[in-house]
Amino acid sequence: MDDNTADIQSIESAIIDEFLGDPLTAKVEAAIFISQGRYFYKRLVETNPPTYRYKCLSPHSLRVAFNNTAIDSSWIAPGVVRCGCSSGGNWAVMFVPPARHCIDLSAIGKLTVPLPGLVLIGLEKDYWLCAVAVEAFAPDAVCFHPPLPNIYADLKICWGENTPPSASGQTIPAVWELFISSQFSGELVKGKSKQKAYQDDIRQQLVELHCTSSRRYAQPERFLLPIGRAMTLDKLVQEYLFDEID
Structure with a gap:
């Protein structure tokens, strides 16, 4: 049988x-x-x-x-590494390589800081962001909490008054731009670093990074706080996009 x-x-x-x-x-x-x-x-x-x-x-x-129609992903934007549709809705995953970014911190001002590689995960209008300590995308990369405010402990993004579009292979780059260009408040600033000096407020590290000329977030594994026990990106995507809707 x-x-x-x-x-x-x-x-x-x-x-x-x-x-x-x-x-x-x-x-x-x-x-x-x-x-x-x-x-x-x-x-x-x-x-x-x-x-x-x-x-x-x-x-x-x-x-x-x-x-009764063909299925076509249409043109997928650079950085989109995976997208699809499940019983929970449309989803997409985007990799943002390590680079310097301009961010706006309320009560502090605009800073230009190097950030580690980041992975944006979207399911309909829910989005999560994690950091990785690699230069190029790898599904087996270990995930870390991103060194940024406005992100909950479960990695879900707090959008405030902003409303992101539903996730897809075409829209997720615009979601990233909406996030990184939004003003970051003083909320959700704790528990974003291994280093004691930044554990209570990750903005202190961002201010210091602004004063450096480096284009790379140096020694990410020394500063970034891991998620669980070496949670890999592949497992994280499985948990957020599929396990919760089974």
């Missing part, structure tokens, strides 16, 4: 029999059933005696069938 057959048989036959035996659905020749996140197609192929054929279906094939 193959896996598909076992999965099909895992559907409670009583439910199928009840559906097919209902007078209101007596003329239904086919139906799609869902079991444990899997889709199964049951079709009547013979009437005397009643004989049925089963087939496992992928979410992709169902989407094409019901939309």
Whole structure:
């Protein structure tokens, strides 16, 4: 017995029999059933005696069938490393390489500071931001708390009065620009660094970085606070985009 057959048989036959035996659905020749996140197609192929054929279906094939249109990602902006659609909605992931950025800190002013590599994760209108200690994107990179205000402990971005667009491979670069160009308040400034001098207010480090000429955030693993026990980017994306909606 193959896996598909076992999965099909895992559907409670009583439910199928009840559906097919209902007078209101007596003329239904086919139906799609869902079991444990899997889709199964049951079709009547013979009437005397009643004989049925089963087939496992992928979410992709169902989407094409019901939309009756081709699926095209359209042009994906530079930096977008992954995007898609799940039961939770549209999502996208973007990598921002290490570089100097202009940021606006309320009560302090505008600063130009080197920041480590950053990864923006979006699901519909929810967005998370983490830091990585690598120059180029790598799914197995260890994740850190970004050294910036306005980000919760679970990495979710606090937008204040701003409203980001829904996530997609085309819109997420604009989401990043909206975030980095917004004014950062004095909220959510604690717990963003390993270094004791910056643990109570990450803005102190940002002010010091502004005074340097370096284009790179030096020794990121020395300063950045890791997420959990060496949580990798791949695991983080799985947790935020898929595990919560299963």
